[in-house]
Amino acid sequence: MKRTAIALLVILAVAGIAAAQVTSPTQDVLGAHNVYGRGCVACHAPHSGAAGNGGKTSASSGNFALWGEDMSPLYGQTLNFGNSGSFSVTLPNYITGSYPSSPEDGYFGIITCLSCHDGNLAKSGMMKGTTVETVTIAGATFNPPTLLGNDGSTAGNYMNDHPVGPSANVGCGGPYNWDCTINSDGSISFSGPNGKQFITDYYDVTSGSGPLANLVKVAGSKSGYAGSTTSNSWVSCTTCHDQHNMQYFNTAASGSAVIKPTRFFVRGWYDPGTRPPATARLSSAVAATAANPTKRTARPFRRPKLIPSGEGTPSPGVWPLAIQFNVSETAEGRAGKNFSGFAVGAERASKPEKFAGIRLEPVA
Numbered sequence: 001m002k003r004t005a006i007a008l009l010v011i012l013a014v015a016g017i018a019a020a021q022v023t024s025p026t027q028d029v030l031g032a033h034n035v036y037g038r039g040c041v042a043c044h045a046p047h048s049g050a051a052g053n054g055g056k057t058s059a060s061s062g063n064f065a066l067w068g069e070d071m072s073p074l075y076g077q078t079l080n081f082g083n084s085g086s087f088s089v090t091l092p093n094y095i096t097g098s099y100p101s102s103p104e105d106g107y108f109g110i111i112t113c114l115s116c117h118d119g120n121l122a123k124s125g126m127m128k129g130t131t132v133e134t135v136t137i138a139g140a141t142f143n144p145p146t147l148l149g150n151d152g153s154t155a156g157n158y159m160n161d162h163p164v165g166p167s168a169n170v171g172c173g174g175p176y177n178w179d180c181t182i183n184s185d186g187s188i189s190f191s192g193p194n195g196k197q198f199i200t201d202y203y204d205v206t207s208g209s210g211p212l213a214n215l216v217k218v219a220g221s222k223s224g225y226a227g228s229t230t231s232n233s234w235v236s237c238t239t240c241h242d243q244h245n246m247q248y249f250n251t252a253a254s255g256s257a258v259i260k261p262t263r264f265f266v267r268g269w270y271d272p273g274t275r276p277p278a279t280a281r282l283s284s285a286v287a288a289t290a291a292n293p294t295k296r297t298a299r300p301f302r303r304p305k306l307i308p309s310g311e312g313t314p315s316p317g318v319w320p321l322a323i324q325f326n327v328s329e330t331a332e333g334r335a336g337k338n339f340s341g342f343a344v345g346a347e348r349a350s351k352p353e354k355f356a357g358i359r360l361e362p363v364a
Helices: 002-016 049-053 106-117 193-201 278-289
Strands: 078-081 087-090 135-137 140-142 165-172 221-223 229-235 248-250 259-261 303-308 318-320 335-339 342-346 353-361
Antiparallel strands (some): 165 229, 248 259
């Protein structure tokens, strides 16, 4: 899970930072989950459970959260997600066992999502099997599949799906994770400089409606890979997706709403159809090149060069910076300057200096 949680946050950061702020939703927030105009009753049948939606009924259908889809084919099944199936989940049986204390229960979230989005054990019902929204990659536009167990690969293959369940944990520290802290109650705080900068640039993913605030919280932690710490809290479907909001996301931790665009019910500020402005693209370029400016990458990133304030007003191609860099000499006679948590080489200096901007120059 070390890489999967990071992947989500980085994708959201790069795609979402470009979008303009949405101050007021103008469309039905349910989007595709409006289900051909049926709205809430498509998932929450007011009477008779799955039978109330024309589906197969079972002994306890609809007894919890008025769930209106047939979960019984999934009862007691063990599904193996992600990374050669190493993240297994055994789903509950609500006929022989009891219901959870809350609809926020992680297992309930998985089984209810799969009662529509499986397509293998639980049939797809009214779903057509592809997204309403389109994706464009390298000029090709398409509708991705939405049935995890019947996506065109081998039927019942869940290994190409993001891990969920008790073994899909989030790590902090070490070489692959955020510089975050796992608290005693299982919650996660972005306490390190990179995490704090991420919150400043983007939004607080650890609170409010953010994905890390919607982990299935389990107290405690354990030692992870290469000096990292792994939380006992785990990922459910609704950690990454807000099933009630397809196109809008509230980035505010509390108080007044700060609405941003999103897609595919992603629980974050995610608008991949918008090209970032130059100032937004800058941070990605610096992040990719600052640690090793001479290393070529697959993307046309450039070497960052700091422009001293004495050179006057930044010229075209120079991004203004309102940053005070603390500069200290190293043994090699060069100074390290921190920019968004990354060390950027600069000319010899022995005291703090102000820089007017930063220019990205071609990598040698």
